[in-house]
Amino acid sequence: MSILTGSILVEEIFSWPGIGFLFTKAIQAGDVPLIQACIMVFGVLFIIATHFMNSILKYLDPRIKGGKNNG
Numbered sequence: 001m002s003i004l005t006g007s008i009l010v011e012e013i014f015s016w017p018g019i020g021f022l023f024t025k026a027i028q029a030g031d032v033p034l035i036q037a038c039i040m041v042f043g044v045l046f047i048i049a050t051h052f053m054n055s056i057l058k059y060l061d062p063r064i065k066g067g068k069n070n071g
Helices: 002-014 019-029 032-060
Strands: none
Touching (some): 002 019, 019 032
């Protein structure tokens, strides 16, 4: 999650246009629908990144098996 929130900080410092920059401007302007959309995008990106990393971890670590935990 720190990578996604770090993007807001980097975009704000260097004035790079991106979703983090858009998010901070929406907060400053009080644009509630845009704030909600940005939070939803951040949430979906977090879920995708977590699922992707779990899939890679299952592939790389032979001790992790799919299915129920027996332990």
